[in-house]
Amino acid sequence: MTTQLSYEASELAGSIEVWIDTYIDNLVNNEYNKKRRLLNLLRVTKVKKSDCKTLVRSFYRFRDELDLVLEQNDTDLLEGYDFLTISKVQKLRNFVSDICADLETYSKITKKKKKKTPDQVLKSFQHLASTTINKIFVQSFEPDKILDKKCFIAFNVKTGDAFYYETQESFSVKGTTLINFDPELSFCIKASRNADKLITKCSSSGFADAKREIEKIKTKRRVPTGRFNKHTLLLKAPL
Numbered sequence: 001m002t003t004q005l006s007y008e009a010s011e012l013a014g015s016i017e018v019w020i021d022t023y024i025d026n027l028v029n030n031e032y033n034k035k036r037r038l039l040n041l042l043r044v045t046k047v048k049k050s051d052c053k054t055l056v057r058s059f060y061r062f063r064d065e066l067d068l069v070l071e072q073n074d075t076d077l078l079e080g081y082d083f084l085t086i087s088k089v090q091k092l093r094n095f096v097s098d099i100c101a102d103l104e105t106y107s108k109i110t111k112k113k114k115k116k117t118p119d120q121v122l123k124s125f126q127h128l129a130s131t132t133i134n135k136i137f138v139q140s141f142e143p144d145k146i147l148d149k150k151c152f153i154a155f156n157v158k159t160g161d162a163f164y165y166e167t168q169e170s171f172s173v174k175g176t177t178l179i180n181f182d183p184e185l186s187f188c189i190k191a192s193r194n195a196d197k198l199i200t201k202c203s204s205s206g207f208a209d210a211k212r213e214i215e216k217i218k219t220k221r222r223v224p225t226g227r228f229n230k231h232t233l234l235l236k237a238p239l
Helices: 007-028 038-045 049-071 075-080 086-107 143-148 192-204 207-216
Strands: 130-133 136-139 151-156 161-166 172-174 177-179 187-190 232-236
Touching: 007 038, 007 049, 007 086, 038 086, 049 075, 049 086, 130 192, 136 192, 143 172, 143 232, 151 192, 151 207, 161 192, 161 207, 192 207, 192 232, 207 232
Parallel strands: none
Antiparallel strands: 130 136, 151 161, 151 232, 161 187, 172 177
16 A cells, blocks of 8 residues: 555554454364454544545455456466365455445545524525505514524515415525425415405514414415515514
8 A cells, every 4th residue: 555544544454454364364274253343443443534445445456356366267366365265265255345345334424514504594595674565664574583483474565475384393495495394384375455464463463363363364275385585574483
């Protein structure tokens, strides 16, 4: 191996080579080979994952050599391994392959996704900050509250659609779309003549009263898409 390994990785490589030599000796002498789990050793020694990638390439080369022996086409290789029967070469090959698999598993780096800030999540989110409807001044609640709430009410001033969103987990936003809402509990409804009552209730009462008001509207309910735009007021959320 030309890549410079850490001390821990060099020690590990030496231990694996001892395992392989012992395994070969036991094959030759028809003695029992106990199972070994390299993953357990890797977790104890805490070898760098980058070093494991280097090690696995080396042991893959050894495994590939054993594959060539098993093909029985290379006379020089067959002569080099004539102290083992083909069935024993197969056992050795499987042992080395297990070592490679453990090194491969351990070397896969799983980076934790950095948690986004509310500003980053809501970077492209659109809503109507405030407006006046029938002489009533209506102001949206701050969009970042969506991320902390389990439900809220919104209203599109252009289409007249009222929205009730609820989640079993937590809301998130992707671009201009609300995600993670429960489609069974959430709904969109044409407010029509009930819009003024709903807006008044959201402006002057608590969330429970506002929810009762939207539930009174008898027009057909639809499953909301979660899409928000510059015409959508964030009317009411629980405290």
